[in-house]
Amino acid sequence: MYVDPPAPRAKGRYEAPPITSTGPLEDPQRAWRFNPDYERLVTAWETVKPQLDDLRVVLDKAFALAKSPQTWDAPVGERYVEDIREWRNRLALYRQAVLTSISDEAADTPRWVQTTANAPHAYPS
Template identity: 50%
Template sequence: MFVDPPRPKPMAPGESPPRQSPAEQLAPGGQATTWVFNPEYQKLVDLWDQVVPLLDKLNASLADVQKKAQSREVWDAPVAERYLKDMAEWRKRLSLYRQGVLTAISDEAADTPRWIPSGADAPRAFLF
């Protein structure tokens, strides 16, 4: 059993952008920076919200089938043990897959700024 990595933090109601530092105000022009929530970061939040229920549904489906297959009322044959071992392996692989997918999203979110100056291209963790 794995623990899910940290979920990308969605923008909270009433959350305000970062404050401008005094050093930024001393920069040439001294203009105040207007911040917007990074749309690339929001995509990662949305992706997490889409993926987790699907992975939970897959895991629940496999767990249900495995539970039914363990009952001797359903199947009482030597091949049933091999089938149950296969199902345990599928659940293990699904768990590893879940860990990999969620870790990739979490790592990308950790490398992507939540707030960006308005008018700027959204910074990304990796440029292709």
């Protein structure tokens, strides 16, 4: 069993850009917005994780049924149990790879980016 990596955090309802110890972010003339690339990673996580959970539940149910003595009364049944066990292992590895790649990308992507839209200017052009 694997533990899921940390999920990217969606923007909080009242979340604002971070403030440094010297005051507002480096350039007060620049506006900040939540990074759309980071937002896409949040959406990807929220889309993929429930689907992976559903697949795991279905395979777990099939595995439990296949292991039941009422399902198989022939030695060939063990082959199907082994096949389902292998599918479960592959799904666990796939899940770990997909969620880790999203989590790693989110860790390398800034949550806030600067934008020039709606930024105050001392001298209008």
